[in-house]
Amino acid sequence: MADYTEVSDEELIDFVGAYDIGEVVSFKGIAEGVENSNYLLQTTVGTYILTLYEKRVRKSDLPYFLGFMEHLAAQGIDCPTPLHGNDGTTLRTLCGRPAAIITFLKGMWPRRIQPQHCAGLGTALAQLHMAGASFNMYRKNDLSIKDWRPLYDTCVARAHEIAESLPRIVSTEIEFLEANWPRGLPSGVCHADLFPDNVFFIGDKLSGMIDFYFACNDFFAYDLGICINAWCFERDGSFNVTKARLMLSNYRKVRDFSDHELQALPLLARGSAVRFLLTRLYDWLNHPEGALVKPKDPLEYLGILQFHQQVCNPSAYGLE
Amino acid sequence: MADYTEVSDEELIDFVGAYDIGEVVSFKGIAEGVENSNYLLQTTVGTYILTLYEKRVRKSDLPYFLGFMEHLAAQGIDCPTPLHGNDGTTLRTLCGRPAAIITFLKGMWPRRIQPQHCAGLGTALAQLHMAGASFNMYRKNDLSIKDWRPLYDTCVARAHEIAESLPRIVSTEIEFLEANWPRGLPSGVCHADLFPDNVFFIGDKLSGMIDFYFACNDFFAYDLGICINAWCFERDGSFNVTKARLMLSNYRKVRDFSDHELQALPLLARGSAVRFLLTRLYDWLNHPEGALVKPKDPLEYLGILQFHQQVCNPSAYGLE
DSSP: OTTOOOOOHHHHHHHHTTSSSOOEEEEEEBSOOSSSEEEEEEESSOEEEEEEOOTTSOGGGHHHHHHHHHHHHHTTOOSOOBOOOTTSOSOEEETTEEEEEEEOOOBBOOSSOOHHHHHHHHHHHHHHHHHHTTOOOOOBOTTSHHHHHHHHHTTTTTGGGTOTTHHHHHHHHHHHHHHHOOOSOOEEEEOSOOOGGGEEEETTEEEEEOOOTTOEEEEHHHHHHHHHHHHSBOTTSOBOHHHHHHHHHHHHHHSOOOHHHHHHHHHHHHHHHHHHHHHHHHHHHHOOTTOSSOOOOHHHHHHHHHHHHTOOSGGGGTOO | OTTOOOOOHHHHHHHHTTSSSOOEEEEEEBSOOSSSEEEEEEESSOEEEEEEOOTTSOGGGHHHHHHHHHHHHHTTOOSOOBOOOTTSOSOEEETTEEEEEEEOOOBBOOSSOOHHHHHHHHHHHHHHHHHHTTOOOOOBOTTSHHHHHHHHHTTTTTGGGTOTTHHHHHHHHHHHHHHHOOOSOOEEEEOSOOOGGGEEEETTEEEEEOOOTTOEEEEHHHHHHHHHHHHSBOTTSOBOHHHHHHHHHHHHHHSOOOHHHHHHHHHHHHHHHHHHHHHHHHHHHHOOTTOSSOOOOHHHHHHHHHHHHTOOSGGGGTOO
16 A cells, blocks of 8 residues: 555446446445555445556556456456446556556455365366466566576665575575576466455355456466465465475376476475565665555565575475 | 454454344445554454454443444434444443444545535534433543643744744733633534544435544534634635535524524634644654654644634624
8 A cells, every 4th residue: 555546436436437347335445455545435235455556567567467367357367357438448547647447256265274265276276377378468577586686686785674694594505506496397376465455255166366467477386486485484484395295186186297396396495585575674774764555574475585595305395 | 454453364253143134244444543453344243344443442431422323313413323242332442442333324425525514514513512411421622722722832842843823822822711701692502523534425415424423512503613613724725605504594494593602603703713723733753753644734723723813703704
């Protein structure tokens, strides 16, 4: 909510008038989601999410994001999908910002992750990767191996403020990853930000995935590394191998991975830890005084990185 | 959202299980409302608001607030009403905080106020005042004339940081109000915080009032003063007499006011301006670094106060 856009009633009614979804009956800002302004919109026809894309999202990437959501939904993946206005377009303008109305996805994200959630996540992630195979747009991951060094350079002078050892550890790690980053692994469209708050459940059953605004083309196993880091570490920093085993074993029932991918997993998980460590470090050092959003702790990801550094082979993740 | 409470799925499901409203299907934090944590809750039965009362609200006042909402709804006033759990109570505990589920009120608050909104507001406020006559609980207004001097004393040392002239103007004004505050005007239950974001409309039609957490027993005309200040000044600080005329003339169609009340209106509007000037001043000087909520500008209410100071009689508000 760093830049929450206030939408007037007149502007809203005009905007909604471009769709065939009845009359507005309620409109409330949602307190989750920090990148964009999200509103819950109820009309005489149904419930929707209206999103105004704030400056964090590049406008030229929006057709990829919205197109991917629409593609996934058409493939039977549970996720929100953008509505087409009466003129056929999904991406319009509201309050001077790119904006879209997307369908509403039922469910709640799990505040406390249970092993069963990780099982469902593994299945859903594999289904997403498979469904993306027929999506014909391309977007480079702009937060991958080549981008970490430049990002780190903008933080290096103050990284020691977070932890004395941080500059040495991160610099050595980036060097190692640059020298050892794999090539030629199976790749396609990745969600690339599938944290628990982007996955909804009703009871134990996964009801869908949201927030495709980091989606990009990259190694599928890198997306798995992101999920291992986001879902399988407890609050005290310990690794829960049961969660990882359930996630990976359910994933491979839908899309099995090659030995090459499996061997690369510890390294990709390290890379994913560096990616989130660096963006959190950047946000920590650069968040404006009095900002509405409290930055997340970069050190959580230092601990995760250090766990993967001591992993010798993928059996550490519960796989035979 | 200063102290937004994070509710886990298990806690939520337990909590909702104490009501006869089906299963939870969605649960989202609402970005509006700064005093409490408000969630939009959708179940298989309907849509509700779940509120966790944060420390800003005194727990001992909650039976009055919830009771008043319930009383008003029973009298046919459009407003949310608390649900009774299976054990008959409306006030329970969630995450260690007092909490209630209230009905969902359709409509949107007007971001840009039109004269027609003020007409509807006048009618609804008078209906609220009338309906409160049969409510048998009492709560003193703890932000009234006797409370302003002590509140100001906590700000006096730094008030000049906001405006050089502020200490002198406010101190003189409180002295004047203390000497001239009326007695014996018609009184009863007032909303006492009926700002535009607490009044919902569908199209031009008022659909209801929300947020009764400042409700208290005081002069009805003081509540009118609050509404004049909150609804009838334009963003540039100018007074819109058309809006005031519509508000007051529609109010008096439901509950006519006496000459005594009418004569007191400019003074009560000054008092209301001082009340919001002081609480905004306090919040401005005391908001923590990096707080999630940006404090409102106290000087807006200095301008409003100065307008009323030059009003000689109530015809300035568009009344004959």
